[in-house]
Amino acid sequence: MKIAVTAASGQLGSSIVNALVKQIGTANVVALARTPEKAQGLGVEIRPGDYNSLTTLERSLIGVDTVLLVSGMDAPDKRIEQHRNVINAAKNSGVKKIVYTSVQGAEHDTAFSPVIQSNRQTEEDIKSSGLDWVIGRNGIYIEPDVEYIESYKKAGNVSNCAGQGRCAYTNREELAYAYAKMLLEDKHQGHTYNLHGELLTQAQLVDHLNHAFGLSLRFIALTYEQYKADRVAELGDFIGTVIAGIYQGIAQGALENESHYAQAAGRPHQTWQDYFARLN
Numbered sequence: 245m246k247i248a249v250t251a252a253s254g255q256l257g258s259s260i261v262n263a264l265v266k267q268i269g270t271a272n273v274v275a276l277a278r279t280p281e282k283a284q285g286l287g288v289e290i291r292p293g294d295y296n297s298l299t300t301l302e303r304s305l306i307g308v309d310t311v312l313l314v315s316g317m318d319a320p321d322k323r324i325e326q327h328r329n330v331i332n333a334a335k336n337s338g339v340k341k342i343v344y345t346s347v348q349g350a351e352h353d354t355a356f357s358p359v360i361q362s363n364r365q366t367e368e369d370i371k372s373s374g375l376d377w378v379i380g381r382n383g384i385y386i387e388p389d390v391e392y393i394e395s396y397k398k399a400g401n402v403s404n405c406a407g408q409g410r411c412a413y414t415n416r417e418e419l420a421y422a423y424a425k426m427l428l429e430d431k432h433q434g435h436t437y438n439l440h441g442e443l444l445t446q447a448q449l450v451d452h453l454n455h456a457f458g459l460s461l462r463f464i465a466l467t468y469e470q471y472k473a474d475r476v477a478e479l480g481d482f483i484g485t486v487i488a489g490i491y492q493g494i495a496q497g498a499l500e501n502e503s504h505y506a507q508a509a510g511r512p513h514q515t516w517q518d519y520f521a522r523l524n
Contacts, residue, residue: 246307247427248274248339250293250330251314253282256345259420260312261286267424276304295326301333308334310341310427313370319482320362327366331373341376341433343426345419348381348412348438350498355472355489367436378432380508382419383412383440384490384499386516389449390523396461402450403464405471406494412440412501413449415519422509437504441513446494456520468492 247264251257252275264273265288276293277283283290291304295316305311313330316323327344334342346367349360370377389402396402422439426432444452450463466474471491476484493499505513 245309245428246272246274247310247312248276248291248293248305248308249312249314250276250295251278251316252286252290252293253277253279254314256416256419257312257314258283258286259416260314260423261288263420263424264427267428274304274308276301295329298329298333301329302337305333305337305339308337308339310343311339312423312427313342313344313366315345315347315363315366320358323359323362324365324369328369331366331369331375334375335373339375341378341427342370342373343378343423344370344380345423346379346381346436348383348440348499348501349490350493350496354492354496354498355485356493357489359486359489376433378426378434379436380419380423380426380439381436383414383438383503384494386413386415386449386519389453393453393457396453397457397459401462401464402446402453403466403471403474404446404491405466405468405488406446406491407465408445408447409494409497409500410443410445411449411494411499412438412503413442413444413516414440414505414513418505418509418514422505425509432508435504435507437508438501439505439508440501440503441505441519442516443500444516452516452520456523468495 249261270288273288275283278294280290316326346363351360446463472488475487
């Protein structure tokens, strides 16, 4: 079986490539990347994989049995057509199975909802493609909070608009392990899985950060408008608004979902105590 992973130069895509290599070695893993040079360090065959080029994708998927479609990062309306290029290229090139990295979140009434809606449309496109399929709906990455720790130190707090909402957090290493299983095992076909670990409030997340880094941060609850203005000022209008919308959804309970991680991965998700203990 030859498995192709799209967006393989990105953080999630490269993690999935590495997880597959651990399971089946390098010979049967193909990495697709819009800029192939950026994926050279993965140690597997690299092929071009620009989501905007159907013909390029068709050529790169020849001889592939299963493809992992990593959700794109473009604007929501563009993502739908880009993902359709991957789906159609898979069909045209003889791929039998597609696995998609979708995402959890509020489908309506938040600034993140257009992204969620575009992901749901891709899910429907995959289900109607005629290919065998598996869909993972990723929780929210916990790594950015860890990577942002110096900024939290300077501020003395973690501030956002999530309120008391419980969030379905995960990390890329755990996602990669689950996706490798979903790609390799036939029993997952036709399933949609919520992929995350233990639900956390922001106050609980801050407790973990404090324990791991020896800090005494506080959580400060902002309004959506306050947090959006803060994120847009730092990250720009598009990304800032999307980030604010994610936390808006957390406050509304849209990320308080049942986890199917154990069914997908064949083992429980790593505990947050274990994850943060490794950071010491």
